[in-house]
Structures are given as structure tokens and as C-alpha cells.
Amino acid sequence: MKDYKKHFIVPAPPEEVYRALTNPATIQLWSGEPAEMSTEPGTEFSLWEGSIAGRNLEFVEDKRIVQQWYFGEQEADSIVTIILHPDKKGTSVELKHTNIPDEAYTDITEGWQHAYFGALIDFYL
Secondary structure: OEEEEEEEEEOOOHHHHHHHHHOHHHHHHHHOOOOEOOOOOOOEEEEOOOOEEEEEEEEEOOOEEEEEEOOOOOOOOEEEEEEEEEEOOEEEEEEEEEEEOHHHHHHHHHHHHHHHHHHHHHHHO
16 A cells, blocks of 8 residues: 655636536536535545545635545545645645555556546646
8 A cells, every 4th residue: 555645736716626527417528527526524426437535524615625536445544635735726636645566556546646636627627
């Protein structure tokens, strides 16, 4: 199991970035795929036709998202924490993803950089 930490700058205010990460219609706009998402803790979510699935754990509007991502039958929960900070260029995003299975690490980290935050940044450019 590995952990991944990364900062991204998204050229939009935190309120817009938060909506882009939590509103299914907005997620579909930047990802190009239908999304199942709710801001209700305890609900399940699905992105990229189920390529990413898990359970929503915590939301602080415009500031923080915490999710558990599913990777089969692993012992330790894989937790994603996204913290949004106002920045002069828009939003500084602090990403922390813990307990990524070794065999999925490269795909997940490339996905964060290109398909997830890369696509979101491109959406606002």
C-alpha cells in the first residue's frame, strides 16, 4: 500500500471547484462521463462508468471532501481527502490519497494528474 500527496492550482474560485467535484452534472461537463455523486455523507458514488467508486465520508462546503475509494477486498480503507484553499490564481487543491494498492498506484497517480485534476484545470482554462 502506498500514499500519494499532490497540490494542484485550479483557475477557479473554491466554490466553483467544490461544485465541480460534487455536482453530478458539472462532473459530467469536465470529465465527459456520467457521474453518480451526492454531498450526503454515507452515500456511494461512481465516476467514469464505475472505474472509480466508493463512499462519501465528509463534506465541508467549498473547503473539504473526504471519500473512501473501493479497491476490492483490501484490509485498510483507501481514503481520499481533498482540501480547497483560496489562491491568487484561483484554488490551491491539496490532495491526499492513502492506502493505494501497489498494483494500482501508477494508474491512480496518473489518473489524478491527467484524467481528474488535469481535465478539471483544462475545463477552467
